[in-house]
Each structure stands twice: as structure tokens, then as C-alpha cells.
Amino acid sequence: MAYPPSLSNSTPLSKAGLIIAAAAMIGMLYFGRNILIPLALAFVLSFLLTPMVNALQRIHLGRAPSVLVVLAFCFAITATVGWGVADQLLEITSHIQDYRSNLEEKLHSLHSRKSTPIAQATNTVQELNRELAAAPAIVADSGRNKEASARSVHPIPVQVTAPASNLLDDVRALLGPLAGPIETAGLVIIFMAFMLINREDLRNRLIRLAGQAQLTVMTKALEEASDRLSHYLLLQLLVNGCYGLLFGIGLYVIGIPHALLWGSLGALLRFVPYIGTWIAAAFPMAMAVAVFPGWKQCLFAFALFAVLELLVANVVEPWLYGSYTGISPLAILVAAVFWATLWGPVGLILSTPLTLCLILAGRYFPQLGFLEVLLGDEPVLRPEQMYYQRLLAMDQDEARNVAGDYLRDRTLDDFYQSVLIPALRLAEEDRHSDALGDRSSEFISQTTRELIDDLGERIVSPEVAESDPALSDTTIETASVVCVPARDEADELVGMMLAQLLRQKGFHRARSLTIGSVEEMLAQVGEGGFSIVCVSALPPFAVGQARSLCKHLRARFPEIAIVVGLWGFTGGVPRAQERVGSACTDAVCTSLSEAMLQIRTMAGSRPDLQPESKHSTAPA
Numbered sequence: 001m002a003y004p005p006s007l008s009n010s011t012p013l014s015k016a017g018l019i020i021a022a023a024a025m026i027g028m029l030y031f032g033r034n035i036l037i038p039l040a041l042a043f044v045l046s047f048l049l050t051p052m053v054n055a056l057q058r059i060h061l062g063r064a065p066s067v068l069v070v071l072a073f074c075f076a077i078t079a080t081v082g083w084g085v086a087d088q089l090l091e092i093t094s095h096i097q098d099y100r101s102n103l104e105e106k107l108h109s110l111h112s113r114k115s116t117p118i119a120q121a122t123n124t125v126q127e128l129n130r131e132l133a134a135a136p137a138i139v140a141d142s143g144r145n146k147e148a149s150a151r152s153v154h155p156i157p158v159q160v161t162a163p164a165s166n167l168l169d170d171v172r173a174l175l176g177p178l179a180g181p182i183e184t185a186g187l188v189i190i191f192m193a194f195m196l197i198n199r200e201d202l203r204n205r206l207i208r209l210a211g212q213a214q215l216t217v218m219t220k221a222l223e224e225a226s227d228r229l230s231h232y233l234l235l236q237l238l239v240n241g242c243y244g245l246l247f248g249i250g251l252y253v254i255g256i257p258h259a260l261l262w263g264s265l266g267a268l269l270r271f272v273p274y275i276g277t278w279i280a281a282a283f284p285m286a287m288a289v290a291v292f293p294g295w296k297q298c299l300f301a302f303a304l305f306a307v308l309e310l311l312v313a314n315v316v317e318p319w320l321y322g323s324y325t326g327i328s329p330l331a332i333l334v335a336a337v338f339w340a341t342l343w344g345p346v347g348l349i350l351s352t353p354l355t356l357c358l359i360l361a362g363r364y365f366p367q368l369g370f371l372e373v374l375l376g377d378e379p380v381l382r383p384e385q386m387y388y389q390r391l392l393a394m395d396q397d398e399a400r401n402v403a404g405d406y407l408r409d410r411t412l413d414d415f416y417q418s419v420l421i422p423a424l425r426l427a428e429e430d431r432h433s434d435a436l437g438d439r440s441s442e443f444i445s446q447t448t449r450e451l452i453d454d455l456g457e458r459i460v461s462p463e464v465a466e467s468d469p470a471l472s473d474t475t476i477e478t479a480s481v482v483c484v485p486a487r488d489e490a491d492e493l494v495g496m497m498l499a500q501l502l503r504q505k506g507f508h509r510a511r512s513l514t515i516g517s518v519e520e521m522l523a524q525v526g527e528g529g530f531s532i533v534c535v536s537a538l539p540p541f542a543v544g545q546a547r548s549l550c551k552h553l554r555a556r557f558p559e560i561a562i563v564v565g566l567w568g569f570t571g572g573v574p575r576a577q578e579r580v581g582s583a584c585t586d587a588v589c590t591s592l593s594e595a596m597l598q599i600r601t602m603a604g605s606r607p608d609l610q611p612e613s614k615h616s617t618a619p620a
Helices: 012-031 033-057 063-094 097-115 117-150 167-197 199-210 212-254 259-269 276-291 296-325 329-343 345-364 366-375 383-392 396-407 412-432 438-457 473-478 489-504 518-528 543-556 572-580 592-605
Strands: 481-485 532-537 561-566 587-589
Touching (some): 012 329, 033 345, 063 259, 167 199, 212 276, 276 296, 383 412, 383 438, 396 412, 396 438, 481 518, 489 532, 518 543, 532 592, 543 572, 572 587, 587 592
Parallel strands (some): 532 561, 561 587
């Protein structure tokens, strides 16, 4: 993941400006919430209803009629369900007195349990606290009474008059606490209708505000935002609706009254992260306590809620729309607290969609890249970085866990090429820049060596490649290959990996040398009678040593095939060949897979490389 340069090279002035801008933005969100909340609700709901509008347009219905049909359909469903819910809610309020005796009986049973020693001690302490708190109040009241009696106070007549009311105030007084939600709903419907009708015009204006230079980026961002938000909201509506239906049916089977009310409430409150489901479960459980004489129905309701929540939250939701959010669990919690603090319950409902929009903005605009890092659920460190970072922290177990997680669905050569070799390269860069101490360097090398040995013990039966007909079992078994490190221990470790992979492919006589002086390694090559030598070099620091070692090998053993591996060299094989030169090498490669392919090709195409044609004996 590329990080924006402005984050790493920011000056104190730019950081201060960023803090001031963030504070101004938060203040604007808070003080402008009366208009921003309906606007945000309309924005999110427009993404939810856009697929329905598009479906009607595909049957040659105009944009405005399609929007009106969709809004009328949604209003009809909302009114129908709301009428049934309101009817059951009024029925509950009319029977509150009927539940009083049952509640009093349960409360009496709870109070009867207060005869335990702990309860008695608690009551004694509470009474003492009340007496101590009452004593200063009595003294203060007596002092005020004496002061009041010492002077004469003449009462002043006060007349309170109400200001003249208008029609809007009268309507608000009539609606009572429903006035605010009805006003917000009206604004949401108006904003949403205009957004759905003028969707293309609003999109073009956003692109124009971003500038012509951002045309491609803004187009991709809007397309992904529309796709991910629409799919996420539709799936969330489907999941919550099915949850409410099953919850209501379960409560009806249990026998708890007003199952439609509790099912609808469960479906709606599931849009509220974290606390919504618990509130939805608390109401029917309280109803069961009020209606039934025992606790059995209440426990059944809780069991129903627990089973449904575990299945939906841990199985259904991750499977259906886990990939559409891309938000980390901690970010969901922080976003819920942040938006709830600014906008109340509505902010809690909008927290996930708004956070998803922020993540998409951070993905497409480098200046906001920190948003994706902070809020997204994708790993911010690559596997090789995680492995190297754990070794820097001297955490061998977690480094092995990184290796195990990567190998769970990938091959061993992929792990070596994509994780271990880049991690060793990071260690070499830090070591040459004096950022890595000797103790840490030794720990990294030793841990990596032990990991390679451990993975080598798990090698199964050899897998001989069948793609090259020139290779036979005898050719592979008799070909002797040695991996020679060019400079230091990192080159030796990569040589161990290559030799291990060759043995896994059937080259039983493949081995690797430990790092030593050039003369010592040349002597070991001569004593072993090897037919193919692979010079292992980890750029950028070992390229010169690899070229020098290659020249010594060619001068001492002109008949041996020499392969130079510049692992992960930028620029690919052509540039690597230029750096090493063609006079002393038979092949140059930049990856382990390329090296194995070159060695297989040499073993099958050059019979003179077989040990039987030489006068030396290969090691046992």
C-alpha cells in the first residue's frame, strides 16, 4: 500500500492546519446537524433505492415516475407496518393495569430475598449514609429559617403571559414529541426525491468540483461507492428484515403477545450497531415478565434472541456482505461513538455507511490515505513486513504464525519468494544502514534458518516435473547441484531455500554451502564434483560479489554450468544479465522458480554435466 508523501514529509504548519481543519469540520457537523442529518439520511437512502429506480427505468418508465413509484411503494409498506405496530402499542398501553399485579408479585419475591446477612449489612450502610447526608441539610435549613424570620419580605406580584403562537407552533404543540421526527422525515423525503431524480447531474457536479485532473479517480470512486453502498444496504435490509420475521415468529410460538411489534422493532433496531439488538430483545423479555407468572417465557425469549444473533452476526452477515464493508471492528466501534456523540441515535444508525464513504475517499485520494489505514480492515502490513517486524520484536512464535497463515493456502516456493526473501532484503538494508544491531541480525538469521529447516522436514515425496520430456527420474537423481552464497548469511539462507526446493522436486543431490572465504567455497565445489553451481546473491549489496565469485568459478571449473541468482532484482532478467555479464554465466535468474527451471533445463539438455562424465566423486 502506497502512503501519501504528505504524511511523511508534513511540516508542523501543515499538521497544525490539518488539526484546525478537522476541528472546524467537527464543529460544522455538530452545529449544522439540523440540516446535515436529513441530508445524510437522504444520501444513504438514495443508494438503497437506486437499484429499484433503475429496474423501473429499464422497463421504459421515466425517471421521475420511477422515483415516485418507488417512494409510494416504500411509503405504503412503512404505513402498513407502522399502523399494525401502532395498534399493538396502543393495546399494550391500555392493558398496563392488567400487568400490575404480576409485576408486584415478582417484585415482592425479589424483595423477600433481602433477609440474607449481606443484604442486611448493605441496608444498614445505606441508612447510615442517608442519616449523615441529612444532618448538614437540617442545620442549613434551621439557619435559613432564622435568617428569614429576622427580616420581613414583601412579595412581588408576577404575571406570566405566553407569546402569541402561529400555525406552525400550534401544529408542533399538537404533535408533541413526534414533531421533530416528522419534520426530519419530511426533509429526508424531499432531499431523497431530488437526489434520485437528478442523480447524474449531482454526480457530474461532484466530478467538476474535484477538477478535470481527477476525472478518472473521481469516476472510479463514485462507481465503487455506489456499488458497495447499494449492495451493502440492500443486503443489510434483507438480513434485518428476515431477522425481524424470524424473531417475531419465534415470539409468537413462545406465546408472548404482540409479536408483530417486537419483530418489527427487532428489524429496525438491528440497524443500530451494538446496542440495537439488545434493546430489541429487552422489550419482549419485559413483556414476558409482565404477562406470565413464571420466568420460563422470558428465558425462552432470551434463548431465541441469543441463537438468532449468534447465527446472523457470526455466519450470515460475514458471508453475505462482509466484503462490502471493509471496516475494521474497532473502527466500527469508534465511528459509532463519534457519530452518536455528534448526531445522536441517527448518527449511530448512519455510522457504518458514512465510515464506508470515508474509507473509499482514503482509497482514491492520496491526501486522505490515512483514513483507509485507520478505518479499513485490510492488512496495512504485507506478509514480509509482518514477519520482519515480529523478528525485530524478538517474537519468534508470532513470526512462525505469519509463516503458517501464509502457507495455509500457498506453496512453499511462493512463501520463500514472496515472504522470506523480501524480509531478508529488508534486514540487509537495515543492517547496512546501521539501523539493525548485531544481536537482532543474529536473531533474524537464526530464526529464519530454523524455520527453513523445520519446513524442510515436512517435505513430502518428490514431485518430478512432467512438463519437460528430457527429464527422467535417473537424470534428476544423478544431477548434482550446489548453491554457493555470494557475500553473507542472507545469501546463504536463500541458497538453503533453493536447495530445499530442488530436493523437493527430485534433485536429491542438491545441497548448499555455508558462507566462508572464496577459496574455501571453491575448494568445497571442487571436492564435491558438482555439475551445476548456483551463485546466490541478494541485491542490492551482493551483486558485485556475485560477479566476482562467478569469474573465479569459471576460471577454476570451466566445465561446470553456472547459474547466478539475483533474487528480486529490480528490472528483471535482462538488467540482471547486464549487471553480471554473460562471459562467466550460463544463465541469470531473479526468482527461485526461474532458477529451478534453468537447472532442470541444464540437467536435461547437457549430458556432459552428469557426474559419471567427470573424474570426481559426488558426496554421499
